[in-house]
Amino acid sequence: MTKQLKRRRFIETSAKGLAAAGILTASSCTTGNKEEMGSLFLHHVFFWLKEPVTAEVRSKFESALRELITVETIVSYHLGIPASTGRDVIDGSYTYSLFTTFRNKEDQDIYQTHPTHLKFIEDCSTLWERVVVYDTVSI
């Protein structure tokens, strides 16, 4: 067995092991170069915070986001701000992006009424002036 083939066999065995353990799944991770998130429910939220967006406001909001993403039904998440790109079609006017994925709509429904989510809204809704949500299922 060549070194390369050995490496590939090890990778395949490792991936199978993780898949068997329910950790590496088709919906959340693959062993290829590219990950297909096909079966996931995407929930992408953009927040426009009220001016002035001070360092204190940012600190409070970011802490609240980090607490929010502890909700159990979230599969993966990304807390973000606009990138430094600027073509005509790009909307970079938002203050924060909250990207989350769920296994399905039911898990996202659980998140919507989860105490942690309700607390986030209660604590932070006075901070934003606009919120836009995109919920997406795979084609």
Place this chain on the structure above:
Amino acid sequence: MTKQLKRRRFIETSAKGLAAAGILTASSCTTGNKEEMGSLFLHHVFFWLKEPVTAEVRSKFESALRELITVETIVSYHLGIPASTGRDVIDGSYTYSLFTTFRNKEDQDIYQTHPTHLKFIEDCSTLWERVVVYDTVSI
């Protein structure tokens, strides 16, 4: 060693193996219950296709999307349509969602001028009436 401990050791070894092989990375997958996509560059595109959006148009556009996501620098992707959710803050008016992630802005720049991306624009730009892009980096 208990069966449970053995299982955990196997999972850890498998994960380390994949990480060493450059396949399982902190930015794209973790062995926990929740995946943190922290270091990735998100590029989320929403398309509003011109009416009437016939089955033929959908077929053509979906084929073009599937070709588009073969660009090498894409780390993960999701091709979607609006979910059946309908709260006030949700914008479910778009026709298609194209969610892609990249390791960094440079990899996304490569995608922007990639022949496959340019061909997608050439073939499909007459199909849409509006495109909105959100580029996001982690906080």
